[in-house]
Amino acid sequence: MKFIEGLKKIFLIDLFKGLFVTFRHQDPNDLVTEQYPLERPEISDRYRGQPRLVKDENGKMLCTACGACALACPDKLIKVGSMRDPETKKKVLTEFDYDMGRCMFCGLCEEACNTGSLKLSRDYEIALYSRDGLELDRKQLEDGTSRKVYDK
Amino acid sequence: MEQLKSAYGSGIRDAATYAEQNYLVVDRSICHEVLLSLYDSGFHSLTDLTAVHYPKDELPFEIVWILFSMPTNERVRVKARFADGEDVPTLTDRWVGADWLEREVYDMFGVRFAGHPDLRRILLPDEWVGFPLRKDYGLKQQDTVWVQKNLGIESGQ
Amino acid sequence: MINNFLGYLHSNVTPGEAGSLIWVTIYVLLVFAGISVGVIFMNWFERKVMAHMQVRLGPMRVGPHGLLQPVADALKLIIKEDLTPANADKIVFWFAPVCVVMTAFCTFIVVPFGRTHAITDMNIGVVFMLGVSSLGVLGVIMAGWASNSHYPLMGSLRSGAQMVSYEIAMSMAVVSAVMMTSMATGTGTLSMIGVVQAQMQQHTWFVFSFFPVGLIALAVFVIAMVAETNRAPFDLPEAESELVAGFMTEYSGFRWSLFFLAEYTSMMAVSSMAVTLWLGGWLRPFPNLLGGRNWDLAFSLVPGLAFLALAALCLFTYTKMPRLKSMRSAALGLGAFASVLGVVGIVMLLPGVRDRVQDIFWFALKVGFFMYLYVWARTTFPRYRFDQLMKIGWKVLLPISIGLVVLTALIGVRQELFALVWR
């Protein structure tokens, strides 16, 4: 066995084996690069992207301004403003702002919301050129912010 | 555990198990001997060394040693209370691994370790004033002097 | 004017020997332009091949399939600011890249692309080449010293020591090849064209003569060649994991691109030397085995067909490109490139041009194989440590190459030896 090892050492067999491994990887269907703007990655539906306030089918607000999400958020990013509707005696949401600049998308607010109105959407293109566009107010949360999508 | 209690009777305040983890609360004067005797009975690796700050008690700093013995696969936690500014005996002579752990406790709590080879801050910059993990150290508080001098900004916030 | 130009075309002797000054300068410019085009292609080739071996695509954005990437790189490097470190030694700092590039290009004076396609045919061609290629070390050490900071100093000293120690092994391997030239005619030759003609007369490439000796000599030369140009497993000087970028750390912009140019040129120079000495420079494969008229014709068609195949490949990828507004300019570019290749292919098929171009094509193909070997080694092998690198240089390569020289000599004079012994 020692002799064969010696022969292998002389004829650089281990180096050639390494070479063939890299050579084998060249065939085109092995390539994995995804050219982003053309080929878009497919996103799972549990993806935690930009937060959105969801409306039910006929457009009524689901949010009851209970503030559970504001409590659950570790970094206190959510501020829920509400006023009491005189005749129905129930709270109505007036303003809801969400500071996405410091958000770490942990999903605890989505979990705490018992009416299921605050959802982290599958939108991952949320980069901006300036920081102030990140404080989302209620309207932006409801119909989503449309970012410019480049194609090249 | 029992033979330790017999050996040091008065010194050991309490030897109990909480959530099936046994721990020893030891008087600060004899904590060094207890640790060395534990070392001799097989606890060769010091898993962790940390401190907890109880500002309202008269001995505010509780130093916690977590020892582990490989042969008997057993873990014990030794705790001792120390006053502010009092020197804690170092373990770097027996457990070499204690070096950085003690430096970190000094860096975060300001507890000095007697006999430590070079006790200086390990995580924070050297000229930093204040010990962050003390309860009286505010969450957003910063050593504004250091920040202005080195980073040239008003303050972190 | 025109007729003496046509005269040069039909002359069957290298411009250097012909002694006409104008023709030599034209030829020098031609060769250096060819080398620069080779370097540009090599830049694209290395990035693409390395990428494909690493299951990724490589440059795709700048031009179709990254074809304009080298142009973009060159432009970027020219525009970039050219810093000189604070108290660096100005003159030496400026002269170092110039020296490295100069030595790299000088080696091409003697490289024969064909019987008449060499700048000149020195009768000490091989020795000249070895001498000039060892001058590159000076430039590297000057660069390291002039940058006046820790990392470049250590990097340049390391690469200086490495280049010196591998040169000896390289020259010993060359000696064994040159000795082989004297087998048939009894008198060896140092001229590069002479070496190739000797291989022509002996009907074998020196790689295959005296079976194990030629191959081992080429193997030793290839290992020393890789170490000489600080590439692949021996690229310790610019080992980014320790010394950031070796002796090139302080250079930026145009000066850095000079180093870059010099590295690729010296790679091409040293591999063309290997091709000339062992793989029969511009000879087409099996020159004697498959001799005769029709074989010559067939082999002379190969260059033209190769270019046409390339053009077809480009057209194929052109059709496969996605129909997008932003991609339209890239597609047009690819189409133009494909048509250029097609035209060149057709021109190469014309009888007059055919046999002239054939030599250069085979030489370029063999040098291309060595370039592929460089890139292949760079993607596969980890890096040697400095002391291991020196150990291999001195304790492994040197004894083998000296043993080779002795072995070649013994095999060369075996008849006389037998005669001596039997009598």
Added chain:
Amino acid sequence: MSDNQFYESLPEVEPGHTFLDSKELVLNMGPQHPSTHGVLRVILKLDGEKVNGLECVIGYLHRGIEKIAESRTWAGFAPFVDRLDYTAAVSNNLGYCMAVEKLVGIEVPKRAQYLRVILTELCRLSSHQIWLGTHVLDIGAVTPLFYAFRDREEILNVFEKYCGARLTTHSFRIGGCRWDVYPAFIKDVLRICDDLLPKIDEYKDLITGNRIWMQRTKNVGCISADDCLAYAITGPVLRGSGVNWDVRKAKPYSSYEDFEFDIPLGVAGDTFDRYLVRIEEMRQSIRIIRQAVAGLPEGPIIARVPKVLKPPAGEVYMSVEAPKGELGYFLVSDGTAQPYRVRVRPPSFINLQALAKMAKGGLVADVVAIIGTLDIVLGEVDR
């Protein structure tokens, strides 16, 4: 000791010294250096090529996670724990959640325990693949990095499909798991296991057998078994020196006792043995995943936990076998909804202590190899 104090402490040139005696060259492998796996600054005292002395300066990534914990609720602190060892977020999360469960005394349902084991072993695979890619890259071979990251991409896709994030997963909650298995989970995980085994054998041809790799890693950065115990080193570095100790076997948690897998051990305690130990560990992880997927029981995935968790006053130390070593959490609670003290026992911080001892006497190139084999992540070292 700031820079100038450090430089002054260097020995002055004694009169007897001639110019030729090489004064020590102090080289600064600064915070941003291609091969220090993050913001670690190593001050090397070199004599030519040889390393005489070495000192690590850390703290550039110190975010004060233990201070943050004291002003967050128990559940609110879980996402921060992902940022400790950001290459193995799932095992940090597992350690923290189990520590709190032990403190409160919650029994996690069987299905959640199995699901946690599957995800932690997948996270160990992805962390080892990052280690393999960067370690081999530091020693010069460029290609394995891309193969390792291509295989890791499959695992990240499973994480994204399961819990919505690829790196900072925050996948577990105190008391169990947040989501149940998505429909194609079992198929994806088994496909990963089948794909990865031939790939690991491919690394054998490309790297393990390669003589240059052997020369660069054999008896480099050796550390003996009792040195490991003295430094309290844990994880693959400890097992590389031949000490048979793994938290999953020594103190089984989250139903690890149901699976049988063996612990790879090194012999000489050098970089090559640690490399073999980690490669073998990747194979063992695949074995565990297969058994866990086969035995995944039905049932609830989270125990009943009150909305605002107020654990009884007390303290607990719970440790988990993270890819880098024994990751421990020492929690002290005073009965309120916020932890009184959270102490994280970081394996990389304690393993890094041994760098000075292992690198002494070696060459500069070996320092890079040793940092790679210790597999440190600066998020965990600096906390």
